[in-house]
Amino acid sequence: MHATNIGAIPTTSTQRRPPSSPLLTTLKERFGDRLSTSAAVLQQHGRDESFFPTQPPDAVVFVHSTEEVAFVLSACSADKTPVIGYGAGSSVEGHFLAVQGGVCVDFSQMNQVLELRPGDLNATVQAGVTRTQLNAALQGTGLFFSVDPGADASMGGMVATGASGTNTVRYGTMRDNIVNLEVVTAEGEVVRTASRARKSSAGYNLTQLFCGSEGTLGLITEVTVRLHPLPEAIAAAVVTFPNVRSAVQCVIEAIQHGVPLARAEMLDALALRAINAHSRTALREEPTLFLEFVGSQEQINAQTEVMRELTNVHGGGEFQWASRPEERSRLWTPRHHAYFACLQLRAGSRSLSTDVCVPLTALAECIEQTQTDIAEHQLLVPVFGHVGDGNFHCMVLLDPDSPSEIEAAEAFGHRLVERAIRLGGTCTGEHGVGLHKARYLVREHGQAGTAMMRALKQALDPHNILNPGKVLPRA
Amino acid sequence: MHATNIGAIPTTSTQRRPPSSPLLTTLKERFGDRLSTSAAVLQQHGRDESFFPTQPPDAVVFVHSTEEVAFVLSACSADKTPVIGYGAGSSVEGHFLAVQGGVCVDFSQMNQVLELRPGDLNATVQAGVTRTQLNAALQGTGLFFSVDPGADASMGGMVATGASGTNTVRYGTMRDNIVNLEVVTAEGEVVRTASRARKSSAGYNLTQLFCGSEGTLGLITEVTVRLHPLPEAIAAAVVTFPNVRSAVQCVIEAIQHGVPLARAEMLDALALRAINAHSRTALREEPTLFLEFVGSQEQINAQTEVMRELTNVHGGGEFQWASRPEERSRLWTPRHHAYFACLQLRAGSRSLSTDVCVPLTALAECIEQTQTDIAEHQLLVPVFGHVGDGNFHCMVLLDPDSPSEIEAAEAFGHRLVERAIRLGGTCTGEHGVGLHKARYLVREHGQAGTAMMRALKQALDPHNILNPGKVLPRA
Numbered sequence: 006m007h008a009t010n011i012g013a014i015p016t017t018s019t020q021r022r023p024p025s026s027p028l029l030t031t032l033k034e035r036f037g038d039r040l041s042t043s044a045a046v047l048q049q050h051g052r053d054e055s056f057f058p059t060q061p062p063d064a065v066v067f068v069h070s071t072e073e074v075a076f077v078l079s080a081c082s083a084d085k086t087p088v089i090g091y092g093a094g095s096s097v098e099g100h101f102l103a104v105q106g107g108v109c110v111d112f113s114q115m116n117q118v119l120e121l122r123p124g125d126l127n128a129t130v131q132a133g134v135t136r137t138q139l140n141a142a143l144q145g146t147g148l149f150f151s152v153d154p155g156a157d158a159s160m161g162g163m164v165a166t167g168a169s170g171t172n173t174v175r176y177g178t179m180r181d182n183i184v185n186l187e188v189v190t191a192e193g194e195v196v197r198t199a200s201r202a203r204k205s206s207a208g209y210n211l212t213q214l215f216c217g218s219e220g221t222l223g224l225i226t227e228v229t230v231r232l233h234p235l236p237e238a239i240a241a242a243v244v245t246f247p248n249v250r251s252a253v254q255c256v257i258e259a260i261q262h263g264v265p266l267a268r269a270e271m272l273d274a275l276a277l278r279a280i281n282a283h284s285r286t287a288l289r290e291e292p293t294l295f296l297e298f299v300g301s302q303e304q305i306n307a308q309t310e311v312m313r314e315l316t317n318v319h320g321g322g323e324f325q326w327a328s329r330p331e332e333r334s335r336l337w338t339p340r341h342h343a344y345f346a347c348l349q350l351r352a353g354s355r356s357l358s359t360d361v362c363v364p365l366t367a368l369a370e371c372i373e374q375t376q377t378d379i380a381e382h383q384l385l386v387p388v389f390g391h392v393g394d395g396n397f398h399c400m401v402l403l404d405p406d407s408p409s410e411i412e413a414a415e416a417f418g419h420r421l422v423e424r425a426i427r428l429g430g431t432c433t434g435e436h437g438v439g440l441h442k443a444r445y446l447v448r449e450h451g452q453a454g455t456a457m458m459r460a461l462k463q464a465l466d467p468h469n470i471l472n473p474g475k476v477l478p479r480a
Numbered sequence: 481m482h483a484t485n486i487g488a489i490p491t492t493s494t495q496r497r498p499p500s501s502p503l504l505t506t507l508k509e510r511f512g513d514r515l516s517t518s519a520a521v522l523q524q525h526g527r528d529e530s531f532f533p534t535q536p537p538d539a540v541v542f543v544h545s546t547e548e549v550a551f552v553l554s555a556c557s558a559d560k561t562p563v564i565g566y567g568a569g570s571s572v573e574g575h576f577l578a579v580q581g582g583v584c585v586d587f588s589q590m591n592q593v594l595e596l597r598p599g600d601l602n603a604t605v606q607a608g609v610t611r612t613q614l615n616a617a618l619q620g621t622g623l624f625f626s627v628d629p630g631a632d633a634s635m636g637g638m639v640a641t642g643a644s645g646t647n648t649v650r651y652g653t654m655r656d657n658i659v660n661l662e663v664v665t666a667e668g669e670v671v672r673t674a675s676r677a678r679k680s681s682a683g684y685n686l687t688q689l690f691c692g693s694e695g696t697l698g699l700i701t702e703v704t705v706r707l708h709p710l711p712e713a714i715a716a717a718v719v720t721f722p723n724v725r726s727a728v729q730c731v732i733e734a735i736q737h738g739v740p741l742a743r744a745e746m747l748d749a750l751a752l753r754a755i756n757a758h759s760r761t762a763l764r765e766e767p768t769l770f771l772e773f774v775g776s777q778e779q780i781n782a783q784t785e786v787m788r789e790l791t792n793v794h795g796g797g798e799f800q801w802a803s804r805p806e807e808r809s810r811l812w813t814p815r816h817h818a819y820f821a822c823l824q825l826r827a828g829s830r831s832l833s834t835d836v837c838v839p840l841t842a843l844a845e846c847i848e849q850t851q852t853d854i855a856e857h858q859l860l861v862p863v864f865g866h867v868g869d870g871n872f873h874c875m876v877l878l879d880p881d882s883p884s885e886i887e888a889a890e891a892f893g894h895r896l897v898e899r900a901i902r903l904g905g906t907c908t909g910e911h912g913v914g915l916h917k918a919r920y921l922v923r924e925h926g927q928a929g930t931a932m933m934r935a936l937k938q939a940l941d942p943h944n945i946l947n948p949g950k951v952l953p954r955a
Contacts (some may be wrong), residue, residue, distance in 0.1 A: 006825060021547075024863050047888065080666035122731075122839070123736070123843050124736065124840060124841040125840050126735070126736065126838040126840065127839075136881055166681055167679075167681040167685075168681075169679055173679065178679050180679075180685070180688075189525070190928065190932065191561060194928040194931075195928060196925070196928045196929045196932055197925070197926065197929065198908040198925075198929065199906070199925075200901065200904060200905050201839045201904040201905070202837035202838055202839060202870055202900075202904070202905040202906040202909060203837065203839075203840070203869050203870050203873065204642075204644055204648065204653050204655075204837055204869055204870075204906075204909050204910065205642075205837060205908065205909060206641055206642040206643075206692050206906075206908045206909065206910050206911060206912040207906045207907050207908050207913060207915065207917065207920070207921065207924055207925075208692070208913055208924075208925060208930075208951055209689060209692065209693060209933045209936055209937075209950075209951070210642075210655070210685075210689060210691060210692055211929065211933070212689045213655075213685045213686070213688030213689070214684060214685060214689055214936075216685065217681050217683070217684065217685055218684060222664075222684075222873075230541075233738070234736065234737060234738030236738070257538050257599075260601070261598070261599065261601065261709065262709060263708070263709030263711070266689075272600060274636065300905070302780060303778055303779075304778075305783075307776060307778065307779075340954050362596070362675075362677035362678065362679055362680060363677055364600040364602075364677060364678075365599060365601065365678070366597070366599040366600050366678045394678050394679055395677055395678050395679075396678075396679065396920070401821065420902075425677075426675065429675060429676040429677070430675050430676070430677040431674070431675040431677040431680035431681075431682045432682050432683065433681045434677060434679050434680060434683050435679065435681050436681060437681040438681065438683060442682065444498075444556055445536060445682070446682065446683050449675060449682055449683075450672070450673075450674075450682075450686075451671065451672065453665065453669040453670060453671045453673065454671045454673065454686065455683075457665065457671055457686060457940065458671075458683050458684045459941060460688075460939040461936060461940075462684075462940055463939065464935040464936055464938065464939035465935060465936075467934065471937065471945075476683060476684070
């Protein structure tokens with residue numbers, strides 16, 4: 006089963022809709038120096054971690070409050086000018102490239118931790134607060150915010166892309182950790198999506214509608230997230246396997262047995278090679294699991310006992326252990342640096358960083374087929390995954406100036422997505438759709454599902470000013 | 481802060497839209513005896529567990545397949561006739577009363593367990609499968625489906641109302657346990673809302689949009705749910721407290737300390753009186769916690785040790801314990817029968833059964849104020865709650881033939897909702913909006929939030945044929 010009509014990626018502007026001169030004057034009057042049209046600022050806001058060509062907006066506004074966001078949206082709505090939200094700039098799917106130009110709303114200065122409510126196990130922050138900033142503010146409360154996508158992303162951006170990351174297997178994705186949102190609509194209306202109760206059946210789930218909407222339905226200005234009690238103890242382990250399948254199966258059987266792993270990351274041999282080169286370590290260059298266990302010491306002991314048995318069954322090697330913070334950090338640092346280590350496998354390269362997610366029982370097969378594909382096409386692609394979620398990443402290293410390499414990378418990404426969907430999975434587990442994967446929505450959701458999404462977009466953004474060109478494929 | 485313009489509950493039809501004669505002929509040709517217009521069947525499908533007057537549909541179709549549901553919707557859409565989904569009939573908020581007449585789609589015969597995938601920790605069922613039926617089908621797999629709202633509700637109904645229940649504190653609500661849905665749109669199109677991957681960032685979250693939509697955006701035909709490994713051991717305990725506040729605080733502190741309670745139910749003294757009368761037990765008629773612990777025996781021991789300490793701190797009595805299945809069942813049976821026991825507190829009464837949910841730190845205050853209100857107004861209202869969620873229920877016992885008692889009950893319910901919202905909570909934690917609470921949407925979500933919901937409804941159901949009169953207040 007192959008899709009045939011996958012169109013080209015719309016990396017170039019098809020239609021520019023720059024702000025009118027009166028709109029720019031209105032914004033300048035309101036924001037003064039916080040409105041920028043300098044080339045450097047525009048360039049910086051027109052590129053992300055992907056290899057897509059820079060596509061700058063026409064202006065950038067550095068907002069400080071919800072009311073200011075509402076002002077921008079109201080003014081841009083009247084002018085039918087595109088508005089693009091910008092958090093920490095850590096997207097890998099071209100989420101905020103200004104393909105039609107317009108006004109970029111930069112949330113980096115809207116970064117107040119508004120309220121910590123330890124007793125309710127939640128906190129409210131402005132959208133520009135980063136996850137490490139929130140966790141710093143939580144010091145001393147005995148609580149932490151769990152979602153960790155690697156990059157120090159902004160909370161608004163994490164909501165907008167439906168982010169997740171290494172400890173999703175235990176604590177859930179961003180979707181699972183939002184209590185409510187404050188959003189501003191295309192017309193500049195402010196909506197609180199839900200109360201602060203831990204659950205509700207009061208009307209349509211606006212919170213979840215905005216989570217993963219990538220700035221195309223409204224701009225997120227405040228986020229109330231769930232917090233979790235810090236575990237009593239944490240232990241980390243690293244263990245190698247003869248092949249990817251056995252590493253993957255080991256984790257999946259642990260999940261099936263109810264072992265509450267806190268993190269379970271698989272890196273393939275190439276990723277280990279990159280790490281050794283980058284970090285001057287001497288890790289075995291074999292498929293490797295990085296594991297983290299949390300709980301009381303007894304719980305950790307019980308969990309690790311099960312993991313040792315499963316490791317033996319699947320031909321894994323000896324566990325390397327660490328429980329003291331500095332040792333754990335030493336053991337896990339290579340994993341945390343994997344992205345940059347992999348980029349350095351090839352000097353001057355950039356990466357097509359893509360992710361898919363499949364049902365647990367299909368994960369080993371999906372990764373194996375993908376590695377065969379990599380070998381057949383002689384590509385340089387480290388693979389690593391959040392195994393407990395069925396989610397894995399491929400970094401296709403390429404020369405950004407070589408059209409043929411870009412084409413080969415895109416073709417690989419295309420086969421990867423087709424494979425994942427064929428196995429019952431999704432074209433993206435956590436990176437989001439952005440500019441890159443809109444062409445797969447019909448393949449994954451069918452014409453009727455995509456039409457339903459289009460109807461929702463039309464209902465909330467009739468003039469298509471909110472991050473146009475993203476999520477939905479061209480009609 | 482008081483809302484002023486809370487309209488009357490629209491319990492009587494405002495506009496009837498019966499099916500045309502050609503539509504009935506079309507349905508009769510297709511469904512034969514599975515289309516019913518008999519008075520008894522219509523009456524049965526026009527009343528739920530609430531005290532609202534019966535409002536029968538004009539016809540009931542007993543469907544067997546998604547394709548049949550699509551046929552009904554397509555035909556009714558062309559006729560602009562209302563369509564109302566019907567699962568197990570266990571709603572308490574008038575969800576399926578046919579306020580405008582129309583065609584009721586009864587899912588009780590669409591009850592096939594389609595696929596169990598133990599390795600992926602999920603299962604796919606038709607919408608009419610009940611939760612106990614699914615759990616029976618899972619025997620021997622080592623897995624179970626967790627959501628338990630009390631009634632043996634249908635899976636489709638549980639999705640439609642965003643159900644939860646006693647073990648939400650550990651395993652999450654229905655929202656947290658859906659992998660994907662198959663839904664049929666107003667026009668009869670079939671949409672699969674997501675893949676079978678455990679997480680996805682591929683487009684708008686249609687799954688969560690339909691969860692809690694109460695049949696107003698489409699009909700749910702298939703549900704893929706998450707399954708959980710059965711715990712190694714289970715223990716149950718019952719403990720009494722001098723007052724509601726201490727019982728509530730005991731649980732909330734446990735949650736704040738990260739004790740993974742499986743269930744934590746609080747019943748007030750009146751509920752205990754009802755239970756003793758109903759079950760011929762001799763339980764102390766004091767605020768009581770029913771607790772359940774799961775895990776390995778060591779984990780349970782560790783959890784119960786913490787709970788004992790907290791119980792002592794809060795003046796609780798001795799724990800009654802049970803770990804063998806029949807003992808646990810004996811200990812918990814009174815809680816499971818609480819609803820019917822409470823109904824029997826007063827012969828011939830019916831109940832206005834309402835629920836609210838507030839942030840954890842506001843729960844004790846909200847319940848205390850509510851009990852003061854009950855006393856001041858001399859009402860008969862047992863109170864019980866899923867304390868770990870911040871969610872509690874009030875059953876206002878009333879004579880359904882007494883307009884003044886209904887009025888007093890409604891006034892109480894109104895004050896309860898106002899109180900919950902004032903404390904940062906929601907007008908319903910798990911019962912849903914139905915007919916009853918639509919008038920609170922603006923109070924809870926504001927004009928802008930309610931307008932957004934209305935825009936979504938308009939986008940997916942432009943002719944308002946899907947369960948009209950529910951969820952959204954009259955414009």
